[in-house]
Amino acid sequence: EAGVTQFPSHSVIEKGQTVTLRCDPISGHDNLYWYRRVMGKEIKFLLHFVKESKQDESGMPNNRFLAERTGGTYSTLKVQPAELEDSGVYFCASSQEASGTEAFFGQGTRLTVV
């Protein structure tokens, strides 16, 4: 069974540009989460989808971040325009349980904004 896959694995963009990260969850997992780890900090929650609906987006830092999950399958996270402080590793996770227990993580997308 395929795990959670993220694309790209690494992205380097200039300040002001747009970047779109993609996450393919494990098939059948209704719950999809985005997390971010910036240098030296904890992994922080960004948002939670249940199917195509945003269940909780309290962790989204500002309106430069837009997450979508059309059709309830894969999800995208767009950063527009990117700022230097957006650099970090963005993780996606999926689970069957809404509680978040037994969430499976992807390998992450390392975003570097220069």
Next chain:
Amino acid sequence: QKEVEQDPGPLSVPEGAIVSLNCTYSNSAFQYFMWYRQYSRKGPELLMYTYSSGNKEDGRFTAQVDKSSKYISLFIRDSQPSDSATYLCAIVDKIIFGKGTRLHILP
């Protein structure tokens, strides 16, 4: 006060030793506690989770929760070089992570 506190290490121990990794948390309402292992350039991998207080054992790994002191622990017996990784404790409320402890097992 942070919701989850974890010493980032690094922690170096000789092969075969018992490793003790610990976290404290602030909110006594939390019920689910998890330990993730993360190898370099990989995503976190769930090791085990526990509900409420008590112990849970899985092979060489034992997770322990003491709700009275808001303390969670992970013990690794007979540590192996392949156990070298960053270990993240987490509590389930949108999965709130500690900073992670980098562990090095010295062969």
